[in-house]
Structure formats: C-alpha cells, structure tokens
Amino acid sequence: MPTGEALQGVGKVVDGISRLSPDLLAYACQHILSYLQGQIRGVEAADISDRFQRAGVRLDHEALQNIVRFLLLTFRSAGKSNLSADNLVSRLEEGSNKWPKASLQVMHRLWSEHGALVHAQQEVQALLSISQLVDLQWKLGMAVSSDACRSLNSPYVCLLLKIVEPSGMICHKSFEMTIPQFQNFHKQLKEIAAVMETV
Template sequence: MASGSAAVLARALEALDLDGATDKINLIPQDFFAELCEQVIQHLNHKISGINTGELCQRLQTSGIEINVGDLAKIANIISFLFSTAARNNLSTEELVATPSNAVSTLPKHAVQVIHHVWNEQGKSISVSEDARNMATVGQFIDISWKLGVAMSSDTCRSLKYPYVTVTLKVADPSGQVTNKSFEMTIPQFKNFFRQFKEMAAVLETV
C-alpha cells in the first residue's frame, strides 16, 4: 500500500472513532465477530440486502454480553468502511492489518485475526464498481408485513372501536443496517395504499 493510501485510511478510521468502538469489539466473541464480518462482506457483494444487527445483538444479549444495537451498528459501519476502502485501494491482507501506523492493528487480537482471515479469503471478491458505489447512497426495501387491529379507547373517547392497519416495512439503510419502520393507517388509507400497489404492478407488467 502506498504511504498516501495508508494515511488516508488511518485518518478516516480516526474520524470513525475506532478507539471508542474498541472496548465494545472486545466484548464480542470471535465467532460472533466473524459472523458480523461475513455479513458485511456479503452485503458489499450485494448477496444480502442488509446487515441484521438487531438479530445479532439480541443473540449477544441472550448470551449475557452487554451491548446495544447502536454499538453493534457502529461496529458494522466501521467494518464496512474498512473493507470497502481496502477494496478501492487494492490492499493486501498484510497491508490492511499489519501496517504499524494502521489503526486496525490497535483492535483486539481476536478481531484482527478475524479481519485477517476474512479479507484473505474473500477480500478480492468485493465489487467496487462505480454503479455499486452509486447504489450505496440509497436504502433498499426488504419486506413488508401488516396486521389488522381495533382501537378501543383514546384520551378523548372511551370507546372508539374503529379498525386500523399497522404496516411494517423492513428496510436496509445505505450502510446496510436492517431496520423496521412501522406506521398506522385507517381502512380507507390502506385501501388506497393497496390500490397504488396494484397500479404499480400493472405498469410493471408492461415493461
């Protein structure tokens, strides 16, 4: 790696507050950290829509590890930035993790070992085309679900008993974090929502 690339990577990692994430990374067992790195690689290769930090965080908490989804999302962003920057600069495994001035070398030993292994095995597979970089600026829809409910009361009315629909969208933001977005609609609103989807489907059939 050219010294210029090394300096750019080091400055960028400092901007991501790598030191602040080190303590949290130290809490994550090696197998979980490896799974997170694998998901990041798959996301960068467009094999999965996003990184399910919520599900992984829940499993970590169940195993007794004190970490929240925000911390895990930050770590995933750092890994994603690290791998994508390394791909753009065509870094070898040694250049990525062994450069003395590189902030990666300050990570916990088990994390460096995982990064070394994952990049050595799959680093060359990451696509860094211009189209891929442009696509990374928008989120991606993954799934939709809905359920019917009945409002029984409110602050101003004791017995409403009107039906409503709760819609939940599962989306991956540009960094790859999977989140759920929920909102409520009245039955007329939901019917209009459904009608627009039917119109979209009809247009797509003509493409």
C-alpha cells in the same frame, strides 16, 4: 487526519471488538461481508447479537451497533478503494493501537478471501444506492383513543415496513392508515406492479 474525538470513538469500538474471540469476530465479519457481496439483503444486528450472547459476550445495544457500523464502513471503504489485506490491516493499526493481533489476523484472512468480490459488488452498488423494501406486514385495528381522530371506534390499518438502507442496516418503519387510505395505497401498489411487469 482524524480528530481526537473520532480516535476516541474508534478506540471504544476496538475495545468492544477486543472482547470478541476470533471466531465471534469472524462470524460478524462474514455476515457483513456476505451483505457487501450481495449474498444477503442486509445486516441483521439482532442475529449477530444472539450469536454473541450464546457465546457469553454481552454488549449493550449501542456498542453492538457501533461495532457493526464500524465493520461495515471499514469493509465498504476498503472495497471502494480496492485495498489489499495488508493495506487494510495497516489502516486499522493507524486508527488505533489497541487492536489485538488475533483480531487483525481475522480481518486480514477474511479480506484476502473476500476483498475482490466486495470491490466488484461496490462498483455495482454505486449505481443502485437506494433503500430496498424487504418485508411488509399489516394488521387491522380499532381506534379507541386518539388526539387526531374525530370519531373513535373506527377501523385502521397498521403497516410495518422492513427496509434495508443504503448503509446496509435493516430498519423498521411503522405507520397507520384509515381504511380509505389503505385502499388507495393498495390500488397504487397494484398499478406499480402492473407497470413493473411491462419493463
């Protein structure tokens, strides 16, 4: 049984979802369902946010993230449990009595269309629950001030990694390396690539 705090959190998310037209909710859900079916590499909340803003719906970053996480968790859980569309809607109504009827109809329709595919993909995903590297960018810079460097004016490489976490959210990680560290990193990547070609 959910705690009062959990129910309050669900209520806030449903309040945010109720601000969305059926078309906007369908857009967000289809984006998430595409990820859960393995058709796209991750859920870009920025794309969803842009679409909402173009339609005149302004949500703060936290509210948008909560909606995306809620929909991801809802569809993922329904996929793992192999719920029917009717059972999914019943669970949503049990979690909050604030659901607009139009929103529930969108959820029902989309789950009827995509639920079986999500269930099949969830069975595969259970075997492969690790983060995935989607993109790697780097740039060369020059240190002009630092607490850690003994000699300034030394070159460094800044790496920016784009990673899809097992939850489906895309996150960005960045770090800096000295030139020798970067050369060693490059060498290790080449060794990994060579090993992967033999598999």
